[in-house]
Amino acid sequence: MDQQRKHRILMVSDFFYPNFGGVESHIYYLSQCLLKLGHKVVVMTHAYGNRSGVRYVTNGLKVYYVPWRPFLMQNTLPTFYGTLPITRTILVRERISIVHGHQAFSTLCHEALMHARTMGYKIIFTDHSLYGFADVGSIHMNKVLQFTLADISQAICVSHTSKENTVLRSGITPERVFVIPNAVDTAMFSPAPNRLSCDEIVIIVVSRLVYRKGADLLVEVIPEVCHLFPNVRFVVGGDGPKRVRLEEMREKYSLQDRVEMLGAVPHSQVRSVLISGHIFLNSSLTEAFCIAILEAASCGLLTVLPDDMIVLAEPDPGDMVHAIGKAIHMLPNINPHVMHSRMKKLYSWHDVAKRTEIVYDCALQSSDENLLQRLPRYLKCGAWAGKLFGLVMIVNFLLWQLLELWQPAESIEEVPDLVLVQNEHEEPMQDFVEARD
Amino acid sequence: MIQSSVEASGGLPSERLNPISSPMEQSTAIQELCISSIWSILLCFSLAKVLHHKPVKKESVVIMPAFGVQLETHYWSGRVIRRFVPISKILKPVLNECVTPVTCHWSLALILRDEDELMLVFQKLQPPVRILVPVWKALCAASH
Numbered sequence: 001m002d003q004q005r006k007h008r009i010l011m012v013s014d015f016f017y018p019n020f021g022g023v024e025s026h027i028y029y030l031s032q033c034l035l036k037l038g039h040k041v042v043v044m045t046h047a048y049g050n051r052s053g054v055r056y057v058t059n060g061l062k063v064y065y066v067p068w069r070p071f072l073m074q075n076t077l078p079t080f081y082g083t084l085p086i087t088r089t090i091l092v093r094e095r096i097s098i099v100h101g102h103q104a105f106s107t108l109c110h111e112a113l114m115h116a117r118t119m120g121y122k123i124i125f126t127d128h129s130l131y132g133f134a135d136v137g138s139i140h141m142n143k144v145l146q147f148t149l150a151d152i153s154q155a156i157c158v159s160h161t162s163k164e165n166t167v168l169r170s171g172i173t174p175e176r177v178f179v180i181p182n183a184v185d186t187a188m189f190s191p192a193p194n195r196l197s198c199d200e201i202v203i204i205v206v207s208r209l210v211y212r213k214g215a216d217l218l219v220e221v222i223p224e225v226c227h228l229f230p231n232v233r234f235v236v237g238g239d240g241p242k243r244v245r246l247e248e249m250r251e252k253y254s255l256q257d258r259v260e261m262l263g264a265v266p267h268s269q270v271r272s273v274l275i276s277g278h279i280f281l282n283s284s285l286t287e288a289f290c291i292a293i294l295e296a297a298s299c300g301l302l303t304v305l306p307d308d309m310i311v312l313a314e315p316d317p318g319d320m321v322h323a324i325g326k327a328i329h330m331l332p333n334i335n336p337h338v339m340h341s342r343m344k345k346l347y348s349w350h351d352v353a354k355r356t357e358i359v360y361d362c363a364l365q366s367s368d369e370n371l372l373q374r375l376p377r378y379l380k381c382g383a384w385a386g387k388l389f390g391l392v393m394i395v396n397f398l399l400w401q402l403l404e405l406w407q408p409a410e411s412i413e414e415v416p417d418l419v420l421v422q423n424e425h426e427e428p429m430q431d432f433v434e435a436r437d
Numbered sequence: 438m439i440q441s442s443v444e445a446s447g448g449l450p451s452e453r454l455n456p457i458s459s460p461m462e463q464s465t466a467i468q469e470l471c472i473s474s475i476w477s478i479l480l481c482f483s484l485a486k487v488l489h490h491k492p493v494k495k496e497s498v499v500i501m502p503a504f505g506v507q508l509e510t511h512y513w514s515g516r517v518i519r520r521f522v523p524i525s526k527i528l529k530p531v532l533n534e535c536v537t538p539v540t541c542h543w544s545l546a547l548i549l550r551d552e553d554e555l556m557l558v559f560q561k562l563q564p565p566v567r568i569l570v571p572v573w574k575a576l577c578a579a580s581h
Contacts, residue, residue, distance in 0.1 A: 413566050415534075
């Protein structure tokens with residue numbers, strides 16, 4: 001039983017450092033924990049401005065910033081077959097065994113998974129968001145997702161709701177979907193050493209000010225709460241298209257001294273913003289898994305979670321005001337440090353990494369199949385779409401064979417594994433040389 | 438006009454207006470098209486191959502310990518381009534992985550003092566890693 005087998009994983013997504021967000025930090029933390037478990041992880045993403053080429057981040061995590069320009073909302077231009085050569089080169093030179101794609105909205109992820117599947121690698125997909133079914137954008141997105149997931153080895157979702165959503169959207173069998181919740185970096189998000197006084201209650205809101213995150217609800221809730229509870233102050237961090245509406249609301253009700261707008265908060269300063277408050281308000285209309293709430297709970301703010309740590313409300317201003325009132329009454333009984341230690345036990349990235357490792361082992365046990373055996377799965381996707389998908393995969397296969405003739409896999413040199421030395425006096429590159437010899 | 442030309446030549450109108458009518462002529466025309474397209478594809482392929490080949494005969498690195506490093510590029514036409522780098526100007530030789538939109542290859546470069554740009558040791562050719570590593574080791578030893 002090969003329980004201790006070490007994998008060589010390629011994480012693919014359009015979203016990675018230097019961008020900050022849920023998906024980016026998920027990939028980063030998961031990769032770090034997998035490195036600690038002894039696996040080899042390489043990340044592939046598109047170039048961010050000047051940042052193009054190979055970079056090494058913490059603990060020797062290698063990142064390929066492939067110089068394909070992003071065209072819309074951080075996504076690479078989808079050329080279907082354009083990324084085949086570079087994907088093949090990276091897969092061969094790093095001797096990858098599993099390809100793990102993140103986020104349904106990332107075109108690079110879908111393309112890389114398609115190429116990897118054509119070349120016979122095992123693929124895994126993690127979905128981080130919930131999507132609708134009704135509008136044109138969602139319909140197209142769901143079709144693309146159906147194509148990618150038609151032949152996937154395993155899929156991971158970050159919550160049970162997300163699993164339901166993914167299964168319904170893509171038609172994949174539920175047995176292939178694992179649920180591994182996200183975690184939070186409890187070391188970074190710890191409560192303030194001294195408890196804040198409860199004379200003036202501070203409610204913190206940190207999110208992107210867009211429609212999906214319920215910024216419109218905030219515009220209605222904040223004046224109402226300020227009117228009902230004179231000792232409450234709001235701190236709003238984050239930026240976005242709806243910020244103008246919030247500023248207008250502030251002026252209309254003359255709440256300049258009671259509502260503080262911080263603008264975009266860099267990720268490193270989120271913790272200091274969170275510990276300056278008592279309650280965390282999250283007004284998202286839809287979230288697959290809200291890391292922000294976990295971070296707030298880790299800092300000891302009263303928010304969402306087991307019954308005594310959460311107050312839920314409908315997405316309706318009246319109900320939200322009522323819930324905030326309830327939270328204010330609950331405030332004196334909250335102990336931030338106890339909350340933090342509960343969070344530490346419940347959510348940890350090492351746990352997520354171990355569970356992901358089980359998914360990888362499961363994926364590698366599935367059998368190898370050639371193109372003819374895989375095609376029926378694509379043809380099942382729909383009357384017209386099935387044939388189109390089948391055709392796309394056949395052309396991909398032919399292009400791959402052509403590429404094999406032009407540049408055989410043997411001519412792509414394999415990269416020796418870089419072993420980082422902890423000692424500052426020795427040069428890290430010294431170990432590179434020894435590995436080659 | 439058409440009437441008069443037909444009468445003058447005395448030929449059948451259908452042949453003038455419809456040059457490809459009989460099946461035999463159709464297949465001949467298709468054959469010709471195929472042959473010409475195959476020839477043009479072959480021509481394009483060979484042109485591409487020829488253009489792909491660089492006119493460089495060899496590139497060399499001459500290390501003069503405690504003095505400097507001479508980088509030479511020899512062309513088939515007989516032209517030689519030489520660059521000299523004094524040993525004090527070299528901060529460190531580095532092996533880089535260069536990522537292009539279609540591929541990724543190794544290159545050897547020198548980090549120079551007081552310069553923003555890296556100087557590539559092999560500017561035209563792309564030797565494989567097993568050739569680059571001994572050159573890199575030798576340059577490291579010389580620049581220390």
